[in-house]
Structure formats: structure tokens, C-alpha cells
Amino acid sequence: MRTIALTNQKGGVGKTTTAVNLGASLAKLGKRVVLIDLDPQGNSSSWMGININELDKSMFDVFHGDVTISDILHETCVGNMWVAPSNVALAAIERTLVNTKENDSILKNSLSPLQDHYDYIILDCPPSLGLLTVNALTAVREVFIPLETKVLALNGLVTLVNTVNLVKDKLNPALEVTGIIACMFDVRTTLSNEVVKRIKDKFHDKLFNSVIRESTKLAECPISGQPITLYAPESRGTQDYMDLAREVIEGEKKK
């Protein structure tokens, strides 16, 4: 079972869009996928049609040890893909767990029962490096970093890689950045190309070849309740995420 945190403290870079659409593409290729929403804004939960204002139990309750992840899994319109949803209650975690001993490993412990039942566990992280993201980094073996192909992308990358290394040292020796995903690639300007080139220079062995291009369909589908693979199966958005999914699956040989 591969456990992957989709992490980038910069806002709006494509974490949620990748969580949902890479997840759905992996499921379409036959993998059993659990998407864990770790953002109190619940974007990936709402995207998949879950009413986050009427959640009986959510990731908040998992963090408090009241339920397991299996207890809160929702089926989705995608065969082989389930969602463990979140809502604003999760924001309180940063405060309520501050004084709990071993508060970084709570999520790690809740992932182990899933071991033999699923192929991919994907964690959609919020735009910050707080307790929720640290829990994600402590719980998984792999980090994928979605990046918007704009100049600010690289500044944040250094801070993020430092945080990953810190968690690796202190809490989770198995942790690796195993992928960087160029998102929202603007085919009309040279800027995107230059940014990808600079990421390649610095992180060539990590950057996926599949680039996710800007596409109106990808911007539209979050309120459709469907991932791009169902909303617009012939679109460039589906092409790009399916290409990425195949590349991710190829990486299984090294694990």
C-alpha cells in the first residue's frame, strides 16, 4: 500500500485538484484508492459530493480517537475510490491537540489498519505547515509536491523540503519526496516553461514527466460532484491526470 501526502504550504497550487483527479485516474486503472481530506475547508470532500455541513463523523473524530478511518469512509461516483471527509471542525485540531503527547503520530496510527485493503492512500493537505500537515508527513512514506508553474513556486519549495527533512529526521525516517507535479501549466506563455526548466535543474529525478496543463474543464468540475475522468473523459485534463497516474504506477516497481 502506498501512502502519499499531497503537500505544499502555498495556496491554490493544485493539491486538491490533484488529490481528486489523480485518485480517480488511479482508480480507473484498477487501483483501490482512499482519499483522506485533511483540509478544514473540506474542498475534496465537497468536490466528491459530500455535504460537509451535515457530517456525522469526520477526520476530526479520527484525530480524537473516537472512530477509525474505515468508520467514516464514503463511497463515491468512482468505483474503487473512497473519501474520508473533513470539515471546519478539523481546524480546532491545531489548538486542542497542542498539549497532547505524541500528537504528531495520531494519523500514522489510524492508517495502519488500512494496510491490506487498499493500494493507494492519498492525503490532501491544507495550505500550511501546521499540525495537520506534520501529521500527514509523519504518517506517510511518500510526499508529492504539486507546484503552480509560476515564479513563486520555487521559494516555497525550499521551505517545504526543509520541513520534510525535519520530519524525516525527528519523526519518520521512511519519508521521501518521491514526486513533484507541475500543475496549471500555461501553454501560451514562456513563463511556465522556464519555471519547469528551473525545477528540472534542481530536482530532475523527482519531477514527473506528465505536466498538468491549465484547462477550463478542470476549473469547472469541482462543483459537478465528479472528477475530470467522469466529467470530461475526452478532455486534456483527463489525459494529463491519466498520464500522471500511469507514471505513478510505474514508480511502484521501485517501492
Next chain:
Amino acid sequence: MRTIALTNQKGGVGKTTTAVNLGASLAKLGKRVVLIDLDPQGNSSSWMGININELDKSMFDVFHGDVTISDILHETCVGNMWVAPSNVALAAIERTLVNTKENDSILKNSLSPLQDHYDYIILDCPPSLGLLTVNALTAVREVFIPLETKVLALNGLVTLVNTVNLVKDKLNPALEVTGIIACMFDVRTTLSNEVVKRIKDKFHDKLFNSVIRESTKLAECPISGQPITLYAPESRGTQDYMDLAREVIEGEKKK
């Protein structure tokens, strides 16, 4: 003195780009502007050329009552515009101030000494609704909401407006959403137009007429150390932010 929080919990919608470029445009039109960076990622501080890894004193120290905002103001390449910078130390605020009595009003108190010295205080908020944003909302009279003209924009708007109303009720009766700014407007697709139309239907009296269009120059200038008004004075980015600044100044008559 107008005090304005640039707030939206959604990531990457243009809060920082607006803080820097609206601030610089107001300064170009003769206003004395203080830009307060409230994001531990320090994007607006770095943008204006401040080395956030070597900050002697920052907003963190203001929150701890060790210095005043005046003590930490940096001059910038823009006449009439100063920056009160932040860096990652600020992230600790969410935890260290949790148990402090009246921890929502710390920023409000630190703004009052600035009253007669400046025309505009602009607060660049992080992508969350935590203690830093609540402090911003408690400290100011006005909220401007930058929105990316994509479908997800409207979902988050409801949550944000609810939070503003909550702060207004409990902590700051003078607080008003006085502006919504359509950012990153994509002129090539109909999607942006439809989103603006829907915002207009719901919030017609708040939406600024000036729309900020997508522009490569705006995406490039964050690492130049300059706002768009200096980096590319003839560009559409400068046009749009100068138009917005004039519209904002017109709003002074109602204050």
C-alpha cells in the same frame, strides 16, 4: 485612516498580489500606505525585497508585545509605502496565544498609534480562518475579499462572510465587507465572465468594477523586489491595479 484586511481562506486567490500592488498604486496616487504581512510564509515581505530569514524583529514580536509596529517598519522601493514584515515565527502565534485572555484584540491595539500618520493600513492575511485572520478582522474596519474568478470562489465566500459576521457580532461591530475584487480574470474563457456575473448577482454593491486580469507580468514581478507599478508601469497589471486604487479612493467619501 482606512484599515483594510485582505482576506480569503482559499489559497492562491490573489491576496498577496493585491496587497502589494493595490498598496503600491495607492502610494503612487499620493497616499501613505503601511502593508502589514500577516502570513507566516512572508510572501509580501519577500516580494518587497526584505530578507525574511534575517529579520531581527517582525510581526511575531508585535504580537508578543515586545515592539510596536512603528519599530519594525521597513521602507520600500515605493515612496510612501512601508512594510511590517513577517516570517515563519508567526506560525507559532496560533499555539502560543491560545491561552492568552483577549488574544483576538492584540493586533487592534497595536494599530491605534498609527492613526494620524498614515492613510491606508493594508493587512495581507494567510489562507486560513485561524487566530491570525481573526486578529486581522478584529483590528480593521473594512474587509476586501480577493477572489479567483473560478467556480470554487463562491463556496468559500459564504464561509468567509459568515466568519466576518461572527467577528462583527462578538468582537468588532464596526467591521464591514466593503469590497470584493475579481482577480486573475481570464479574458480568453467564458468561465471568468460567468463567475463575475454570479458574484454580481449576489454581492452587486460590493464587487469593484475594476477587474484584475491574468497577466504574465503580474506573475513575474514577485521575485523582482518591485510592485507592478515599477516593474512594468505600462502593463495591463499596472492599469488594472491603478484603476482599482482610484475606485478604492473614491470610496473614501462614504467613510
